[in-house]
Amino acid sequence: MSLQGKTAVITGSNSGIGLGIARELARAGANVVLNSFTGRPQDHALADTIASEFGVRASYIKADMSIGRECRDLIEAAAACDILVNNAGIQHVAPIDTFPPETWDAIIAINLNSVFHTTAAALPGMRAAGWGRVINIASAHGLTASPFKSAYVAAKHGVVGMTKAVALETAQEPITCNAVCPGYVLTPLVEAQIPDTMAEYDMDRETVIREVMLARQPSRQFATVEQLGGTVAFLCSPAAEQITGTTLSVDGGWTAM
Incomplete structure (x- = not known):
């Protein structure tokens, strides 16, 4: 499989799952745009390392995924976005009656609202290019629930629902939209x-x-970041052209119970 000539924007990708996905897409030949809200020299250095290791173009763009305008600006600044991986997310654990309202708002903004803003901004370019892949990193908690994680569970269920809606809106176009639902990574x-x-x-x-x-x-x-990256790369492959509007669980059987 080759993604040569494609550009992937991965939100929240200066570490962990996002960085693992960026590396696997670069391994498949895609140019990659890394993102976080930090804007440190080491973030730019990560992009340089990926470019050198895989022989692709790689860059880093600072954008705060809790702010809708910055989500959209990220897509505009990337110039091209053939593959959008919505990965940015945060978590907080507390009973719902003591859950800090400002933390609820932040989790919904970063984990759910950002998916709306980046997708809305990316789809016109995908349509113009005649090809696109939107891949949302949801969670096992997008399909089931745990106590004390109300905001995260609500946001990830919302991501799964939005995935289905976007898939239906683009079903007759060469664009797919799917959600990957990891367990513990x-x-x-x-x-x-x-x-x-x-x-x-x-x-x-x-x-x-x-x-x-x-x-x-x-x-x-544990699942590994390489396995998550490989799953995302598969969803960008010709074998996945008719896979849209669904969830792929990478959770060691968690949601089978």
Whole structure:
């Protein structure tokens, strides 16, 4: 499979799942645009590293995905957007009656509203180019729920619903829209939580991963960022031309239960 000549914009892609997706798309030949709200020298250096490693064009654009205008400006600044990967997201855990309202607003803005703004901005260019892929990184929590994650669950269910709506609106065009629903993925952020969880439960690393962190993931294994990237790359391939408006779970069987 080759994505040579295509440009992919991946939101929230200076680490973790987003960076893993950017690398796999670059491996397939796509030019990539990285994004975060930080704008640090190391963010630009990540793009330079990808360009050097895979022989593609890579750039970094700072944009705050909690602000609708900046979401749209990101797509405009990218100049081309054949593949849009809506990955940016944040999380907060609290009972709904004590959930901070400002945190609710931030989660809905970044996890859900940004998907609307970037997609609305990207579709005209995809139509003009005669090809496009919109891939939304939802979650197992877009298909099921957990307590104390009301904003995240609501946002990710919304992403799945929006995915279906966009797919229907573009069904007779060479544009597809799908959602990838990961379970627990081994990212630097998750890795950093393991020592504290070990101390909290007085367990060794392997036990705390299997019995605490992955208790709801039947495989008892983390998904990897490379697997997520490979799934996204597949959705951009000719084999996936008739896959639209659906969810692909990468969750070790979580949503099968």
